Amino acid sequence: MNSWLMFWQVLLIGAFTLFGLLAIIVAVGGLFDIRTMFRRVDAQHDADPTDHQSAP
Amino acid sequence: MTEILDLGTNFTRFDWAIVVAYLVGTVAIGIYANRYVGNMSDYIVAGRSLNSRIGIATMLGSEIGLVTVMYSAQKGFSGGFAAFHIGLVAGIGALIVGLTGFIVVPLRRRGVMTIPEFYEQRFGRGVRVLGGVILAVAGILNMGVFLKAGAIFLTGLTGMSNPNAVNVVMTILIILVLTYTILGGMLSVVITDYLQFVLLSFGLLLTCFLSVRYLGWSEVVDTVKTVHGEPGFNPFHGEGFGPSYVVQMALTAGIISAAVWPTAVMRACAARDTLVVKRLYLWSSIGFMTRFIVPMFIGICALTFLYNDPTASRLLFADGRVVDDVGLTLQAMPVFLSRILPIGLIGLIGAAMLAAFMSTHDSYLLCWASVLVEDVANPVTGGSMSERARITTARVLIFLIGVFLLVWSLWYPLQQDMWDYLAVTAAIYFTGALALLVGGLYWKRASRVGAYLALLCGGLALFALPPVREGLGLTPDRLGFEIREAHIVLGTTALAMTLMIVGSLLFPDRDRGRPAAFPIREGVDE
Numbered sequence: 001m002n003s004w005l006m007f008w009q010v011l012l013i014g015a016f017t018l019f020g021l022l023a024i025i026v027a028v029g030g031l032f033d034i035r036t037m038f039r040r041v042d043a044q045h046d047a048d049p050t051d052h053q054s055a056p
Numbered sequence: 057m058t059e060i061l062d063l064g065t066n067f068t069r070f071d072w073a074i075v076v077a078y079l080v081g082t083v084a085i086g087i088y089a090n091r092y093v094g095n096m097s098d099y100i101v102a103g104r105s106l107n108s109r110i111g112i113a114t115m116l117g118s119e120i121g122l123v124t125v126m127y128s129a130q131k132g133f134s135g136g137f138a139a140f141h142i143g144l145v146a147g148i149g150a151l152i153v154g155l156t157g158f159i160v161v162p163l164r165r166r167g168v169m170t171i172p173e174f175y176e177q178r179f180g181r182g183v184r185v186l187g188g189v190i191l192a193v194a195g196i197l198n199m200g201v202f203l204k205a206g207a208i209f210l211t212g213l214t215g216m217s218n219p220n221a222v223n224v225v226m227t228i229l230i231i232l233v234l235t236y237t238i239l240g241g242m243l244s245v246v247i248t249d250y251l252q253f254v255l256l257s258f259g260l261l262l263t264c265f266l267s268v269r270y271l272g273w274s275e276v277v278d279t280v281k282t283v284h285g286e287p288g289f290n291p292f293h294g295e296g297f298g299p300s301y302v303v304q305m306a307l308t309a310g311i312i313s314a315a316v317w318p319t320a321v322m323r324a325c326a327a328r329d330t331l332v333v334k335r336l337y338l339w340s341s342i343g344f345m346t347r348f349i350v351p352m353f354i355g356i357c358a359l360t361f362l363y364n365d366p367t368a369s370r371l372l373f374a375d376g377r378v379v380d381d382v383g384l385t386l387q388a389m390p391v392f393l394s395r396i397l398p399i400g401l402i403g404l405i406g407a408a409m410l411a412a413f414m415s416t417h418d419s420y421l422l423c424w425a426s427v428l429v430e431d432v433a434n435p436v437t438g439g440s441m442s443e444r445a446r447i448t449t450a451r452v453l454i455f456l457i458g459v460f461l462l463v464w465s466l467w468y469p470l471q472q473d474m475w476d477y478l479a480v481t482a483a484i485y486f487t488g489a490l491a492l493l494v495g496g497l498y499w500k501r502a503s504r505v506g507a508y509l510a511l512l513c514g515g516l517a518l519f520a521l522p523p524v525r526e527g528l529g530l531t532p533d534r535l536g537f538e539i540r541e542a543h544i545v546l547g548t549t550a551l552a553m554t555l556m557i558v559g560s561l562l563f564p565d566r567d568r569g570r571p572a573a574f575p576i577r578e579g580v581d582e
Contacts, residue, residue, distance in 0.1 A: 020261055022339065
């Protein structure tokens with residue numbers, strides 16, 4: 001039981017650390033990605049205006 | 057009817073204001089994103105423009121839903137630290153998929169928008185239609201308990217004890233989900249998933265910190281030892297989860313969730329290229345692991361808190377063990393949060409959880425509606441549906457599915473354990489899908505007949521549902537032994553693979569001369 005507890009303790013600490021780092025990276029980097037995403041969609045529409053329909 | 061855990065709550069009108077402000081803002085984003093909806097590609101896969109960081113956020117934003125948090129917390133409550141094995145195998149499974157590109161890379165390379173689209177490329181239109189129907193039915197049924205989970209969460213967190221009030225709130229929420237899902241398609245999902253991921257991830261971590269500070273680590277460990285004993289730490293213990301359950305989790309929470317479950321695979325289809333796909337899974341493996349472990353730990357903290365509360369312990373524990381009442385044990389985590397989180401923070405957590413609830417709904421609604429349009433309706437009509445007709449049909453289907461979910465989840469009395477229900481409905485789809493994907497992508501001799509047999513085999517997963525087995529008399533009393541759910545799911549998976557192989561060898565495709573190399577779509581590898 002103690003060996004399992006130690007294993008889960010290490011896993012839990014690792015999970016918290018990794019998840020926290022992931023959250024920070026995604027939170028900051030995701031903002032830049034959203035801006036890029038909308039620029040790309042606009043560029044695709046400009047490149048092929050016939051493929052775009054007006055939203056109802 | 058399950059009794060309501062009523063211990064009071066810290067949730068105030070200020071917290072309601074936080075929740076409402078967040079939900080209104082989310083709808084506004086969806087409406088704003090509507091002006092970017094153009095063709096079906098835009099609607100479904102954000103114009104294939106997702107980069108890795110936002111791709112990770114949107115994947116995890118959909119996969120870390122309220123239901124996952126509720127179910128995971130319940131598993132932590134009822135299984136102790138041993139439940140962490142589910143998160144561990146989930147992370148390892150996603151890591152393996154990221155390192156090897158198993159299924160997802162060759163799938164992305166083919167440029168398909170959905171898994172059934174691959175079915176047609178590989179096996180023909182008939183397989184696509186059948187596969188699409190099975191996928192959509194299984195997926196929609198799988199969603200059938202989501203609103204129920206949301207209702208239980210709201211009841212526990214806010215102290216609402218009137219069932220009618222909860223039903224009205226659920227109805228309002230499904231309307232909000234339908235509104236921005238119908239209007240924005242994938243683009244609004246990407247943005248709202250990002251916001252929800254950020255809010256929920258920081259909220260859950262903060263909750264864990266507060267829980268340990270309030271309860272103390274030693275008290276948490278001692279409570280698990282007292283209530284669960286050795287099975288609370290050792291997942292292979294026969295009186296706990298057991299070896300077959302661990303293997304089932306390695307399959308379902310591991311490989312299936314990462315490489316076969318459609319919502320995760322759709323995110324891969326939305327990636328810019330195959331390099332981004334692999335990067336997506338490598339980083340997302342952290343999320344796949346932690347989306348289970350973090351809420352499970354909160355569930356363990358809820359166990360500690362409620363075990364020492366006289367009112368709660370009377371309902372939740374019998375002879376020092378957790379009662380076998382799913383409706384009651386699902387309330388444990390939200391009730392625990394309602395007691396330890398301070399005013400303001402409880403509103404933020406509530407907003408984050410409700411946002412997670414909505415992001416999961418909109419992702420799945422979009423997924424199943426697109427399957428029914430692209431993989432059933434359009435192929436059946438010979439591919440003659442116009443772009444506008446497909447988008448309109450998708451929006452109508454989203455609405456109809458939403459109505460079904462509302463009726464099914466709120467007013468239809470579910471009697472099954474929530475995890476059993478999710479596992480069985482998912483298995484109806486993935487047992488066949490895994491065989492088709494593995495066979496179709498990696499074995500040239502996989503044939504149409506093999507595909508049909510493997511798909512139809514998925515129906516056998518229904519026997520994993522206890523009420524079905526009881527109705528057919530397949531009980532331990534009559535058989536003399538117990539058929540465990542894990543055995544049925546694993547057995548059905550193996551049988552589907554076997555039928556794919558045998559069916560393909562016995563009935564090879566006659567037109568094997570057709571090109572085996574499918575056209576690689578633009579932008580696959582840069």
